[in-house]
Amino acid sequence: MSLIGVQSFACGRWVDPGAGAVVIADAATGAPVARVGNAALDTGAMRDYARMTGGPALRQMTFHDRARMLKSLALHLDQHRDALYELSYHTGATLADSRIDIDGGIATVFVIASKGRREMPDDHVYLDGPPEALSRGGSFMGQHVATPLRGVALHINAFNFPVWGMLEKLAPALLAGMPVIVKPASTTSYVTEACVRLMIQSDILPSGAVQLIAGGVGDLMSRLDCQDVVSFTGSAATARHLRSADQLIGASVRFIAEQDSLNASVLGPDAGPGTPEFDLFIREVHRELTVKAGQKCTAIRRIIVPDAHVGPVIAALEAEIAKTRIGAPKLATTGMGALVSSAQKQDVLDGLALLEKEAPRVIGDPARFELDGADPARGAFLPPMVLCCDDPDAARQVHETELFGPVSTVMGYRDTKHAIDLVNRGGGSLVASLITGDPDMAKEVVMGAGAYHGRIYINNRDSMAEATGHGAPLPHMIHGGPGRAGGGEELGGIRGVMHYMQRTAIQGSPDMLSGVGRRWVPGASEITKADHPFTRRFDQLEIGETLHTATREVTSKDIETFAAFTGDRFYAHMDDAAARRNPFFPGRVAHGYLLLSFAAGLFVQPDEGPVLANTGLANLRFLKPVEPGSQLRVRLAVMQKTPRNDEYGEVRWHVTIRDQVDEAVAEYELLTMNAR
Amino acid sequence: MSLIGVQSFACGRWVDPGAGAVVIADAATGAPVARVGNAALDTGAMRDYARMTGGPALRQMTFHDRARMLKSLALHLDQHRDALYELSYHTGATLADSRIDIDGGIATVFVIASKGRREMPDDHVYLDGPPEALSRGGSFMGQHVATPLRGVALHINAFNFPVWGMLEKLAPALLAGMPVIVKPASTTSYVTEACVRLMIQSDILPSGAVQLIAGGVGDLMSRLDCQDVVSFTGSAATARHLRSADQLIGASVRFIAEQDSLNASVLGPDAGPGTPEFDLFIREVHRELTVKAGQKCTAIRRIIVPDAHVGPVIAALEAEIAKTRIGAPKLATTGMGALVSSAQKQDVLDGLALLEKEAPRVIGDPARFELDGADPARGAFLPPMVLCCDDPDAARQVHETELFGPVSTVMGYRDTKHAIDLVNRGGGSLVASLITGDPDMAKEVVMGAGAYHGRIYINNRDSMAEATGHGAPLPHMIHGGPGRAGGGEELGGIRGVMHYMQRTAIQGSPDMLSGVGRRWVPGASEITKADHPFTRRFDQLEIGETLHTATREVTSKDIETFAAFTGDRFYAHMDDAAARRNPFFPGRVAHGYLLLSFAAGLFVQPDEGPVLANTGLANLRFLKPVEPGSQLRVRLAVMQKTPRNDEYGEVRWHVTIRDQVDEAVAEYELLTMNAR
16 A cells, blocks of 8 residues: 555644654554644634634534434444454454444544433533522522633544544543644554544534644643643653643633553452453453553453462463464454554563563463464564562562553452552552452442542452453443542543533622523512413423413311321321431321422423323422412423424423422422424 | 740640741831741651541541531630631731631631531531432432541642632531541641630630641652642642642642632723723722732732723723722731731732733822832732733733732723633743623634633623622632642632542442442432331431332322312323324323322321421422323332431432333432431
């Protein structure tokens, strides 16, 4: 094939590699694949283009608009996966590896899009948490909101996942409403470039929403301020260099880092040889050792097992590894492909020399292994290797030096506390896993090691059929870790979107909060219409539209009837003396469900109309006991509207039931699905 | 009075000032008040004492234990306020100023304690958000949790609020379970020291929970790692110096900064002279100018008003300021006291010279003002001063140079967009306020300026009687701001506690998640007891204890009866043909409230017993329409337990109603109060 000229995409046009371009070799054959780099890119213009063109266009859309855009993007990429797989072979990745990268990246976009639709409003302001009562009378309240930052997100990605690594950052940023400049690692940038090209060609994104820098970022870092975000994945050394930049420190630029991590997997004492958990543990470790030839930030670097099981674990791993064929990524029989480059291979070998001083190699030999369909002198191949550390308390390198390749170290532990100490010796990791059936051990490990980990993965016979694997970050859960792992956090559903927004505490009257958040707050003005709100379609209803019902008395006979009908003869409703002995009741009181039922009887408009169904109810609180003879009436107000599709949307109604002295006896939120 | 020797409290003992001690002068008289500083403190030992003694003791307590501890602490301090007021006069603060500092600090501890009891569990692991479904079958799920960091929180506080500034950081850290080293600004450290002494003497805190450094932090910064937190309030220059520290950058140490901020207040176009809003605006600006002699990080530095109102605003401010007497802090007539020191006064004068080039002074003269009961040559007094900037678009210093004293600049704006641009010229601020009655303007300002602000305070005639003031950070709402304001965030209820905890994504089977979080997750094992759970007391009930009820049929006659009884004759329940036309229903279906009522009839044990009341219901979802003839049965499981006091606690029950084909028709969480 001819050399790929990896283009940048700057200010709406594609730019060829130029001064400073370097040649990238195929990982398995050593043949030149691509040229990448252009020292002449105008990063200031790119930043301005993102700020002036991309940002405003994205911010004009609602969260739902952007979620729909992401879904379209994922659908489009999904149709073009094959071209990306084909390119990915050059990086040393097998098809299975590429599926993690490409399919995994697309799946991440789908999940983020779906969460955006379900958990964010069809509006420009995100409400973070419930309103806060800041005054007795309720005329002054608080509400946290989040709005998109007005700068650009600079995503500096690692080489190992050229597609997933881009998409897992891109989706939350775009959902937030921030434009992005993607800067992939040069070694695999041709795969990222192909994916960006698919996105740009699809015409789904507004201009300026995504730009691409193939090569170095130049002086872009010095142009950022508090409205920008840098999200970095890569080595600790590079992270340190970037976060020391004067401009970043001086302007409090947000910096999210995900760097080295010596993740551990712990075998529980209950999970000895012969148990399903033992076999599961071996499978998990083997997978993390071989997938992407161990070039995964979440891979298991430390295998922490009860002292008694060190021998059996090594034996079982050896048997499993023996089944794995190393070879050309494209061969169907290949279980493990090449590392990304000879330089990367050499890095691993250098680190191996360090670690072997503390932990002799017990499985695998970098100088002698079988290789299918490739030339070991040209491709960056290594076999899976396992070291064994006899004195993990004294050892240091095995806990602190990350070998970004197919290498892991077995070490024994005495008891759970010792296992936790060893796990934490990583100094902060992305993930630790624990294979056990014992929930008490799980709790102890979470309490002892949680502070050092962004994720703790627990697996056993109950969950193994559906578990997603130690090494797989999921869009629902946060990905990141403290200390050595960089102190960053990504993903985790809407949590990951918040990194691209500013949280702001809003204080004001109920009317002001309702106006800002498009969610009616008790105390805000009521809108009265001639028609019953149940007769008005979703799109006609206004936030704050309110119905006040007639009054209905609750009699002793009603309580008797309800008890007989439902079978709920709870003493507080039936036995006046017993109810009086209860600290909360003045005597016999009406059933809570009787109140809800009567309230519905009062506010429902029965005719066929736009209200399609009552889908649920939330935050119900019974505030005051209702004695026989009470007169009830209801206020029903449109609190929030969330479109679901072109046909209907969800209406959240605020409901207050009051008694004859105008005191609230119950408050709740009612959910209905309404035709548009 | 004799000179106060400000002691440090290190490793459980009080340490006198020593080498490096400096003398602090009374702000109003210039007389020496205190000696502070000890260069020989062993900061390594202090860190170890916090980690080895304070941390484990705090972590052994639950969140509720620590919340109760904070409440006791607040009650204790509340009884000893007078001694603190007395000392505070030396700092230049009036009694009104001290109430903000001391009463405000104590109130903050009360609120954080109360939020801890209400919003956190009586356990060691905090659950962050709901469980996440990660598999189709439900055998593998996710849950975010938070656990306390295992290091020490270093709190570096500013001089202006020696008590509030300490307590607003201390309460969240202790609630999280982290020990604290407090490092107050030297100038007012004698007030902080007195407050710490009260806390230590009360014996309410475990050993090692709080230590105090009076003087410099020495080499403590270089001893921190990813389990520690630095929370800093002070100047941008100091923040920049601290956050550049090699160890902080290299070890990803959490650094929270609150530094300079040129907060703005905007007068809405609707709020012209003669409106209640105009008068309110003048009162807010005047208060922020004079309280603490303008030495407040949240003070209004920029007064942004419609062009037409610049003159009237200045005139009204002049009249208001003329009523304010400047003088000795202790005089009852004094409306504004002294700045903290002559050095601080000189800083303000230096800055004033800069600003006056862009904005001539129109109110107040530092060289000529009336002073009551004090010597202007000895005390650090200044009058309130207002500048007026004619060309705020061209000006720079008025937006970027914070004068930490009684100085503010008026500038005019053309339209809302211009006002937003000017507000954002602060480059990131703690707070902006907006005085308007127009919710549309409020929304526009939030969308346009939210990204630059940690708080937006909106006030008008509706809220002014209860509003807490532009400058008052509240424990419920976040305090902090992007960019120039430091990029940090504090308070905001439990959000502020999270800074001292690590968030961890837990993945595993329902049993593992239930074990880790002490919250039963659907799919987890059920515990069956011989007795009905309603007959068992709060403390006897176990998480996961489950009741399966008998079955009950829902007939057409039931639906008719219920409709007639409640008056709810909604078409989906009454009119088979209309229900069929509805996209969600197969035909006529039972009322949702009928299902809830029948469910209660099935699961309730009616006899007088430990269940005291049904207090509410949450997260109800109707999952499947229920046609006449359906057979219903209910599963009731103890989901979560939260003690409320010694007599009773709240039980959250998970309820599932299933039909004859074992499909869930409704799911919800029921809340009851149960005797212990």
